[in-house]
Amino acid sequence: xxxxxxxxxxxxxxxxxxxxxxxxxxxxxxxxxxxxxxxxxxxxxxxxxxxxxxxxxxxxxxxxxxxxxxxxxxxxxxxxxxxxxxxxxxxxxxxxxxxxxxxxxxxxxxxxxxxxxxxxxxxxxxxxxxxxxxx
Numbered sequence: 416x417x418x419x420x421x422x423x424x425x426x427x428x429x430x431x432x433x434x435x436x437x438x439x440x441x442x443x444x445x446x447x448x449x450x451x452x453x454x455x456x457x458x459x460x461x462x463x464x465x466x467x468x469x470x471x472x473x474x475x476x477x478x479x480x481x482x483x484x485x486x487x488x489x490x491x492x493x494x495x496x497x498x499x500x501x502x503x504x505x506x507x508x509x510x511x512x513x514x515x516x517x518x519x520x521x522x523x524x525x526x527x528x529x530x531x532x533x534x535x536x537x538x539x540x541x542x543x544x545x546x547x548x549x550x
Contacts, residue, residue, distance in 0.1 A: 419491070420442075420495065426524060427499050430520060440474050453475055464477070485531055490521075493517050515545075
């Protein structure tokens with residue numbers, strides 16, 4: 416897993432302006448039910464494939480995670496992007512804004528590195544990456 420994370424950090428560095436000369440984050444593998452309990456499920460829009468905790472700089476993945484599966488590597492890359500954003504002190508108005516960068520980079524990675532063309536719904540992307548307007 417260390418060599419995969421190193422390669423992904425290098426890819427993130429080559430495709431962003433972030434400093435990726437960072438120690439590797441801790442990776443914790445949990446059952447799906449443990450993963451969902453660990454995560455604040457009020458933020459979940461669909462199935463939870465993993466998440467990054469800025470509180471303890473840890474990436475959580477389900478025990479079904481397969482490092483040889485291209486889609487699941489994309490999930491790991493997505494969470495590594497959040498780790499890099501955190502370590503580079505990216506400031507946002509709300510947590511959803513972190514996704515504005517993570518999903519397009521995940522899509523680019525899947526296409527460039529694995530030949531997978533992920534066409535996510537643009538309305539879904541707006542929903543998960545835009546702060547709620549103040550009322």
